[in-house]
Amino acid sequence: MRPGLRSLLLSPPLSIALCVLILLSLCLRCQAVQAENVTVLEGGTAQISCRLQNYDGSIVVIQNPRRQTLFFNGTRALKDDRFQMVLFTQRLVRITLSNVSVWDEGGYFCQLYTDDTHHQVATLTVSVPRASPATLRWMRDRREIQGVVSQQDYGKTYSVSNTITIPVTMRDNGAQVSCEASHPALGTQRKVRHYRLDVHFAPTVKIIPPPGILREGDSLSLFCSVTGNPLPRNVQWSRVNDTLPERAETVGPTLTVSRLSQAHNGTYLCQAHNNYGRAADHYALLVYEYVSVTPTAPPTAPPTSHPATSVPASLTPVGAMDPRDPGAVVETQSAVPYAVIGGVLALLVFTIICVLIVTIWCSVRQKGSYLTHEASGLDEHGEVQEAFLNGNDTREGKKEYLL
Numbered sequence: 395m396r397p398g399l400r401s402l403l404l405s406p407p408l409s410i411a412l413c414v415l416i417l418l419s420l421c422l423r424c425q426a427v428q429a430e431n432v433t434v435l436e437g438g439t440a441q442i443s444c445r446l447q448n449y450d451g452s453i454v455v456i457q458n459p460r461r462q463t464l465f466f467n468g469t470r471a472l473k474d475d476r477f478q479m480v481l482f483t484q485r486l487v488r489i490t491l492s493n494v495s496v497w498d499e500g501g502y503f504c505q506l507y508t509d510d511t512h513h514q515v516a517t518l519t520v521s522v523p524r525a526s527p528a529t530l531r532w533m534r535d536r537r538e539i540q541g542v543v544s545q546q547d548y549g550k551t552y553s554v555s556n557t558i559t560i561p562v563t564m565r566d567n568g569a570q571v572s573c574e575a576s577h578p579a580l581g582t583q584r585k586v587r588h589y590r591l592d593v594h595f596a597p598t599v600k601i602i603p604p605p606g607i608l609r610e611g612d613s614l615s616l617f618c619s620v621t622g623n624p625l626p627r628n629v630q631w632s633r634v635n636d637t638l639p640e641r642a643e644t645v646g647p648t649l650t651v652s653r654l655s656q657a658h659n660g661t662y663l664c665q666a667h668n669n670y671g672r673a674a675d676h677y678a679l680l681v682y683e684y685v686s687v688t689p690t691a692p693p694t695a696p697p698t699s700h701p702a703t704s705v706p707a708s709l710t711p712v713g714a715m716d717p718r719d720p721g722a723v724v725e726t727q728s729a730v731p732y733a734v735i736g737g738v739l740a741l742l743v744f745t746i747i748c749v750l751i752v753t754i755w756c757s758v759r760q761k762g763s764y765l766t767h768e769a770s771g772l773d774e775h776g777e778v779q780e781a782f783l784n785g786n787d788t789r790e791g792k793k794e795y796l797l
């Protein structure tokens with residue numbers, strides 16, 4: 395060997411280059427997996443590929459950005475049908491991900507199970523066509539409620555919120571409000587979410603009294619109408635300064651007392667409460683004396699032995715009625731129209747008879763006039779007209795009276 399060549403072989407630059415070459419080839423041998431970055435449109439399908447070198451049949455593992463294993467050597471590990479393994483050869487492992495969303499972004503890991511240190515990452519980037527944020531509106535009874543709108547821009551997505559503050563009363567309980575989202579991508583459609591207002595309030599209590607008056611022997615039934623949110627679980631019936639009568643029964647919100655007697659006179663209370671307060675209503679019970687209703691009572695009976703026991707109330711003058719006895723007064727009032735109608739009818743008949751007499755008298759006089767004074771018909775004619783006018787006046791007066 396020539397000394398020149400030997401010195402060239404042993405020269406430092408060449409030996410360094412040789413070393414690098416040997417190291418490079420070693421490194422290529424050891425790098426058994428390679429991955430490629432991918433960019434895809436939202437909703438599209440991404441292909442994630444892992445290239446294999448010198449594959450010796452060991453297990454290939456593919457993981458998602460959260461490092462959950464998607465495929466374990468060709469076998470699906472994660473239950474997400476959007477991932478499919480489409481290829482597994484000695485050189486290439488390929489999976490697809492359909493209907494990609496922005497949440498799928500990140501690094502997908504390709505690795506040999508035995509060698510975690512040599513995994514490769516394929517970065518998936520999802521591009522989204524820049525869109526406008528959604529518009530949110532609060533509605534109640536088809537009218538918009540103005541709210542405070544805030545919007546956050548996350549680059550590819552927006553977060554929009556609309557907050558309303560509405561003063562409520564108990565009447566708003568159960569009212570429906572809805573939040574509507576509209577977006578150009580939805581067209582004329584809207585996404586609507588309904589909410590029902592749950593307004594809590596203290597109870598209200600109202601006793602529904604029985605109609606008419608109560609007499610001894612009648613049954614009393616008082617209904618206690620209760621509201622409140624939460625609705626009071628039960629109502630309490632009591633009697634002011636006294637105990638409830640023996641025959642009193644409470645079923646739910648109803649108090650019943652059978653066969654009333656005057657000893658039951660008193661003030662009855664209905665009370666209810668919830669966490670927000672309590673409420674009460676009272677009813678003053680007055681039991682009237684028992685009246686035996688005898689429509690065929692003999693006319694010889696004394697007209698007013700006692701105001702409440704008087705026979706046919708319609709015959710008793712209004713002034714003499716017991717003002718506390720509404721039943722009797724009502725009956726008398728209903729009798730008044732009959733008397734008026736009777737009087738009007740009599741007057742009507744009388745008026746008709748009068749008109750008839752006048753008309754007949756006039757026609758008789760007219761005939762006589764024509765027979766005796768044929769020449770001076772003008773004056774007579776005037777008289778006849780006057781008579782008819784009078785007749786009309788009578789009729790007019792009758793009409794006015796009727797009205």
Ligand SMILES: *[C@@H]1O[C@H](CO)[C@@H](O)[C@H](O)[C@H]1NC(C)=O
Nearest residue numbers: 429430431432515516517518
């Ligand atoms: C892939 O993407 C990652 C992250 O964006 C980047 O660090 C890496 O260099 C990319 N690799 C290739 C081969 O482009």
Ligand SMILES: *[C@@H]1O[C@H](CO)[C@@H](O)[C@H](O)[C@H]1NC(C)=O
Nearest residue numbers: 451452453454467468482483
């Ligand atoms: C992994 O899958 C490949 C391709 O189907 C196969 O050739 C290889 O033997 C498998 N390895 C193991 C350890 O099962």
Ligand SMILES: *[C@@H]1O[C@H](CO)[C@@H](O)[C@H](O)[C@H]1NC(C)=O
Nearest residue numbers: 437438476492493494495497
């Ligand atoms: C795609 O994903 C969206 C949201 O995850 C879903 O609503 C839609 O039904 C999916 N489409 C298909 C074809 O799977």
Ligand SMILES: *[C@@H]1O[C@H](CO)[C@@H](O)[C@H](O)[C@H]1NC(C)=O
Nearest residue numbers: 633634635636660661662678
């Ligand atoms: C209950 O008794 C008190 C005291 O005796 C009295 O002031 C009040 O008027 C009574 N209430 C009724 C409804 O009787």
Ligand SMILES: *[C@@H]1O[C@H](CO)[C@@H](O)[C@H](O)[C@H]1NC(C)=O
Nearest residue numbers: 656657659679680681682683
């Ligand atoms: C009960 O009330 C009625 C009607 O006010 C009255 O006539 C009667 O005297 C009262 N009875 C008692 C025992 O208070």
